[in-house]
Amino acid sequence: MSLLEIKNLHASVNGNEILKGIDLTVNPGEVHSIMGPNGSGKSTLAQVLARRESYEVTAGSVTFDGKDLLEMKPEDAACEGLFMAFQYPVEIPGISNAYFLRAALNAILKYRGQDEMDAMDFLPLLKEKMRLLEMDDRFLNRPVNEGFSGGEKKRNEIVQMAVLEPKLAVLDETDSGLDIDALKIVAKGVNAMRNKNRSMVLVTHYQRLLDYIVPDFVHVLVNGRIVKSGGPELALKLEEKGYSWTEPELAGKR
Amino acid sequence: MITATQAPEKYLEIFDQLKARTTDQFDWLQKQRQEAFARFAETGFPTTHDEDWRFTSVAAVANTQFELGTSARIDEKQLEAFDTSDFACRLVFVNGHFASELSRLPDLSKGVWVRNLAKDIDSAEGAVEDFFGKDLDFQRDPLAALNTALFEDGISVEIQPGIIAENPIYALFVTVPGATPTMNHPRNLIVAHENSQVTVVEDYVSLGEGITFSNAATELVAGDNAHVSHYMIVREGDQAYNFSTLRIQQGRHANVATHSLLLSGALVRNNVHPVLAGEGSECLINGLFMANGRQHMDNYMLVEHASPHCDSRQFYNGILNGQSHGVFHGRIIVHKDAQKTDAKQTNRNLLLSDDAQIDTKPQLEIYADDVKCTHGATIGQFDDNALFYLRSRGLAEAAARHLLLLAFANECLDRMNSPQLRDHLEKLVVAGLPEAAKYSGARSAEGAERNWGEVG
Numbered sequence: 001m002s003l004l005e006i007k008n009l010h011a012s013v014n015g016n017e018i019l020k021g022i023d024l025t026v027n028p029g030e031v032h033s034i035m036g037p038n039g040s041g042k043s044t045l046a047q048v049l050a051r052r053e054s055y056e057v058t059a060g061s062v063t064f065d066g067k068d069l070l071e072m073k074p075e076d077a078a079c080e081g082l083f084m085a086f087q088y089p090v091e092i093p094g095i096s097n098a099y100f101l102r103a104a105l106n107a108i109l110k111y112r113g114q115d116e117m118d119a120m121d122f123l124p125l126l127k128e129k130m131r132l133l134e135m136d137d138r139f140l141n142r143p144v145n146e147g148f149s150g151g152e153k154k155r156n157e158i159v160q161m162a163v164l165e166p167k168l169a170v171l172d173e174t175d176s177g178l179d180i181d182a183l184k185i186v187a188k189g190v191n192a193m194r195n196k197n198r199s200m201v202l203v204t205h206y207q208r209l210l211d212y213i214v215p216d217f218v219h220v221l222v223n224g225r226i227v228k229s230g231g232p233e234l235a236l237k238l239e240e241k242g243y244s245w246t247e248p249e250l251a252g253k254r
Numbered sequence: 255m256i257t258a259t260q261a262p263e264k265y266l267e268i269f270d271q272l273k274a275r276t277t278d279q280f281d282w283l284q285k286q287r288q289e290a291f292a293r294f295a296e297t298g299f300p301t302t303h304d305e306d307w308r309f310t311s312v313a314a315v316a317n318t319q320f321e322l323g324t325s326a327r328i329d330e331k332q333l334e335a336f337d338t339s340d341f342a343c344r345l346v347f348v349n350g351h352f353a354s355e356l357s358r359l360p361d362l363s364k365g366v367w368v369r370n371l372a373k374d375i376d377s378a379e380g381a382v383e384d385f386f387g388k389d390l391d392f393q394r395d396p397l398a399a400l401n402t403a404l405f406e407d408g409i410s411v412e413i414q415p416g417i418i419a420e421n422p423i424y425a426l427f428v429t430v431p432g433a434t435p436t437m438n439h440p441r442n443l444i445v446a447h448e449n450s451q452v453t454v455v456e457d458y459v460s461l462g463e464g465i466t467f468s469n470a471a472t473e474l475v476a477g478d479n480a481h482v483s484h485y486m487i488v489r490e491g492d493q494a495y496n497f498s499t500l501r502i503q504q505g506r507h508a509n510v511a512t513h514s515l516l517l518s519g520a521l522v523r524n525n526v527h528p529v530l531a532g533e534g535s536e537c538l539i540n541g542l543f544m545a546n547g548r549q550h551m552d553n554y555m556l557v558e559h560a561s562p563h564c565d566s567r568q569f570y571n572g573i574l575n576g577q578s579h580g581v582f583h584g585r586i587i588v589h590k591d592a593q594k595t596d597a598k599q600t601n602r603n604l605l606l607s608d609d610a611q612i613d614t615k616p617q618l619e620i621y622a623d624d625v626k627c628t629h630g631a632t633i634g635q636f637d638d639n640a641l642f643y644l645r646s647r648g649l650a651e652a653a654a655r656h657l658l659l660l661a662f663a664n665e666c667l668d669r670m671n672s673p674q675l676r677d678h679l680e681k682l683v684v685a686g687l688p689e690a691a692k693y694s695g696a697r698s699a700e701g702a703e704r705n706w707g708e709v710g
Contacts, residue, residue, distance in 0.1 A: 050646050074645035075654075083646075090643040094661030094668065103657060104647035111648065143661075160647065 001066060003028045003199045004049075004168055009060035011041075011048050017058070018044040020224035026168070029196035033210055033235060034203045036221035037243045042203045043087055045221070046172040049201075050084035051077045065167060078104075079111035081167030085157035085174050092144040097156065098126060100144050101163050108164060129162035133189045151182035158189040169193070170201045175209035187212030207239035220246050264319050266295070269403055272322070279375055280383070290392045290402035297396045309581040309613040310523060310552040315495050320467050322404065323349030323436035328428065328461060330356060336459050337681065340674070341424040345370060345409055348428050350438030352407045365417035366452075371443060372407040381412040381445040381475075389473050389529070390501045397497050397523075401471040405441035408470070413450040415477070422453040422483075422675060429490060431464020440470040444484070448477035448505070453672055454484050458498075460491035470498040476508035478532060484512040485675055487682065490519045492547070499525040506532030506561075513670050515679050516543035516551050517686045527556040530564035530592075541570040542666035544686055545578035545610075552581040555599075559592040559625075568599040571666050573659065574610035575688040585617040588625050595625040603633045604662055606688060659687050 004026040011019040018041045026032055036042050048055045049062065051074040062069040069077060092100065098119075106116040117125070123140075130139060133155045145153050154174050161169050171190070175183055190200070190213050202213060210218070210232065218234040219226045220243070227246050228234065238246075269291050276284065299316035300307040325348050333356065338344055345368070346356040352370035362368060367380060374380035392399035409425045427440050446452050458468055468490065476482045490496050496519045502510055516522050528537045543551045557566045572580040582601040603612045616629040636658055644654035663683045670676040 052642060073651070074642060075648055075650045078646055078648040086643065086646075090637075090639050092640055092643070092658070092661055094664035095657060100644075100647075100657070103653070104644075104649060107648040107650070107653065164647065 002026060002063075003065055004201075005061075005063040007061045009045075009048070009062060010058045011044060012056045012058055013044065013054065018224055019048065021060070022224075022226060024219065024226065026199045026201060028167075028199055030217065031194065031200045031202065031213065031215045032217045032219060033215040034201060034219050034221050034226075035205065035207070035235065035238060038205070040221045041224040042205070042221055043172055046084055046087075046170050046201075046203050049077075049082065049170050050074060075107070078164075079108050083161050083164055083166035083169045085154070085161060085169065085171040087172040087174075087176065089145050089153040089157055091146045091148075093146050095144055096141045097144050098123070098140045101126060101160060104160070105163055126163060129159050132162060132192055133159050134185050135159060150177045151179065154178060154186055155182065155189070158186055162189060162193060167197070168199050168201070170203065172203045173205060174202070175204055175206060183209060184212060207235045210235045222246055268322055272404060272406075280378070283375065283386070286387050287403050290399040293392055294396055294399040294403060297399070300396055306554060306583070309579075309583070310521070310550065312521070312523075314521065315467055318435050318465065318467070320435045320437035322406070323429065323432070323438045323466070325349060325351035325353070326430040328353070328356070328430065332461055333426070333428070336426065336457070337678070338424055338426055338457070340678070341422060341455075343368060343421045344424040344426060346426045346428060347407060347440060349430055349436060350406050350427075350440055360421075363417070363420065365414035365450075366419045367410070367412040367414075368423050369410050370407050371410040371441060374410040380410050381443060382410065385445050385473065385475055386443055387473075389475065389503045390471055390499065395499065395525075397469055398471050398499050401439045401441055401469050401499070405439040405471070408440040408442040408472075409444070409454075410442075411444045411452065411454060413446045413452045413480075415447040416449045418450065419452040422455055422672065424455045425457065427456065427458045427468065427470070428461055429459070429466045429468055429494065430461045431466050431491065431493070433464075435465040435467065437467035437469065440468070442470070442472040444472065444474045444482070446476050446480040446482045449479045450477070451481040452483075453675070454482070455487070455675065456485070456498075457487040458490055458496055460494050463491050463493060465493045466490070467495045468497065472498070472500045474500060474502045474510065476502065476504045476510050476535075478505040479507045480505070480509070482508075482510045483671060484510065485670075485679070486512070486514045486524070487517070487679065488515070488519055488522050488524070489517040489682065492518065492520060494519045495521045497523045497525075500527065502526075502528035502537065504528060504530050504532055504535040504537065507534045508532060509536045511538040511540065511669075511671065513666070513679075514541035514543075514553075515666075515682065516541070516545075516553075517682060519549065519551075521550045523552045523554065525554045525556070527558075528566070529558045529560055530566065531560045533561045534563045535561065536565045537567070538669065539566070539568040539570075540666055540669045542573075542663055542683065543570070543580060544573045544575075544663075544683070544688070545580055546575045546688060548577050550579045550581075553583070555584045557586045557597065559586070559588040559595040559597060562591065562593045562595070564592065565596045566598070568601075569666065569669065570601045571662060572601070572603040572612060573606065573662065573688065574603065574612055575606040577607070577609040578611070580610075580612045582612070582614045582631070583617065584615070584629065586619070586627060586629075588620045588622050588627065590621045592622045593624045595622060595627065597625070597627045599629040601631040602662075602665075603631070604659070605633060605635060656687065660684070663687065
């Protein structure tokens with residue numbers, strides 16, 4: 001059974017249709033990359049999957065782990081095992097990273113009928129994941145993302161992913177704005193999370209990330225539709241030629 | 255110019271009775287009381303025509319006949335609810351009268367003087383003669399005038415030069431309402447001589463329901479290079495009127511931090527008035543007020559920079575729910591010679607209901623020409639992006655809101671230096687946070703959280 005099944009997904013924001021019929025199947029253990037020019041709808045797709053209410057789904061269906069994702073609230077999707085790494089992670093002054101993450105993990109554990117973790121058990125788990133993303137222990141008690149550089153915020157997203165252990169991780173332009181060193185660290189963290197049961201959808205604008213996180217499938221999203229799909233070599237072709245060469249394909253459809 | 259209600263005759267009767275009881279007090283004090291009462295009789299209570307009281311009507315107080323509260327017999331068990339047993343040094347006042355049987359004054363180290371004020375006055379000891387009434391100006395403030403005229407007791411703290419007072423000094427003011435409305439006027443004097451350090455807590459609570467009027471005044475004098483941490487908690491009952499004035503006087507390089515937590519009361523007015531009189535002194539005014547129902551909480555700051563190179567910071571966070579009304583009036587006066595002043599004021603408010611209201615008014619009066627003064631205020635609801643971020647990690651909407659409220663309150667708590675007091679106030683905040691669905695993880699999580707500073 002597929003983990004994620006998107007069929008003919010149409011979505012709008014403020015009355016403007018952004019997604020114009022997306023079809024995508026992601027099986028367990030697969031890493032898919034979605035690439036496209038600015039404005040193509042990449043982030044919109046990520047936000048719709050994460051159940052952002054301001055994005056209105058006007059047609060289509062999304063099945064996640066056999067369940068109707070579009071019926072779920074954001075917290076339900078997260079508890080069912082969906083994680084989105086934000087393009088622009090939010091700062092929350094007044095709550096430490098440690099406190100927040102433990103609250104999140106416990107919400108998910110509780111949903112699954114498992115025992116919640118106390119601070120003493122949680123701390124070593126969190127420290128282990130932080131080490132993976134080369135984040136200093138000082139980050140534990142600092143307010144969520146407050147004063148973090150762009151790179152630190154993105155690494156923090158991957159720390160969260162590592163702690164919450166989702167079935168499906170949607171990474172929304174995790175590489176944008178990162179220098180090569182930060183990129184390598186993020187890739188290391190993401191790759192450490194790859195296994196046959198976990199799937200990932202990497203939404204990226206630049207190809208470079210895919211040198212480090214080699215996807216199984218690459219899809220090109222242009223004007224709200226997936227116009228081309230292929231293997232990792234497709235990404236290299238896009239880097240070489242840009243996105244415009246895909247447009248004749250688009251003209252050819254409908 | 256103040257146009258005010260006239261002081262009812264009853265106050266004169268009460269003052270005359272008090273005068274008769276205090277004929278043994280210092281002549282200068284009796285004279286000061288007389289002048290203060292005369293001033294109050296002249297102006298009466300302030301009205302909303304007075305610029306400093308524009309958003310707050312005290313008509314309910316002015317129109318109620320209050321008797322001075324008498325001491326009531328209460329036992330330790332009744333105080334358990336207030337959770338002060340961890341404080342080694344605790345003075346308890348009941349309806350404004352010192353309750354020695356409930357107070358604990360452990361063997362304080364040499365140079366640390368803590369007593370109830372009435373005892374210092376009666377025995378002519380302590381800092382009273384040198385410091386009482388020197389800074390609090392009852393001419394300009396009717397409530398300070400009323401306090402000076404009618405006070406009976408409060409705390410008297412004096413720390414000798416170079417002395418570090420290890421334990422916080424906790425003053426618990428318990429108001430026990432009676433069948434008819436009562437009032438009390440606690441008067442506190444805190445003197446930290448040069449190079450000394452002390453932490454003082456004032457906590458205003460009620461035992462039972464009923465109409466009461468607490469009108470407190472504290473003079474806090476910080477000598478050169480002294481460090482004072484002051485905490486004030488107001489958690490009186492739903493029919494309580496609580497007014498307080500904290501008048502701070504700072505010498506060279508003196509550092510004073512005052513933290514206020516306003517949790518309940520029908521009408522709470524919190525005045526904080528530091529004067530940075532010595533060069534290089536610093537003041538932090540850190541407050542959190544949480545109002546619900548029809549409560550009214552008014553925070554009036556008057557920060558005076560009277561000397562060069564002084565820093566002041568005001569951070570006030572308000573959480574307004576129900577039909578409550580919050581006020582923040584932040585005045586900064588930078589006097590002519592106060593060059594290189596660095597003053598900052600920030601008031602942030604969360605409105606949780608359609609009927610909650612906040613009036614926020616900065617007022618900067620700058621007479622020097624080389625200064626840095628910034629002020630800012632925000633009024634809003636929960637940040638949608640933050641809410642979504644939390645929900646996307648599995649937190650249900652109610653839990654996410656609660657976490658954001660806690661985060662907002664933590665901005666204030668995080669500025670408190672004393673871990674013991676931070677924990678104490680945090681428990682009160684968590685218990686007082688609005689929203690029916692209290693996130694069950696909050697308390698235990700916070701308790702455990704404290705360990706991480708040591709571990710991590």
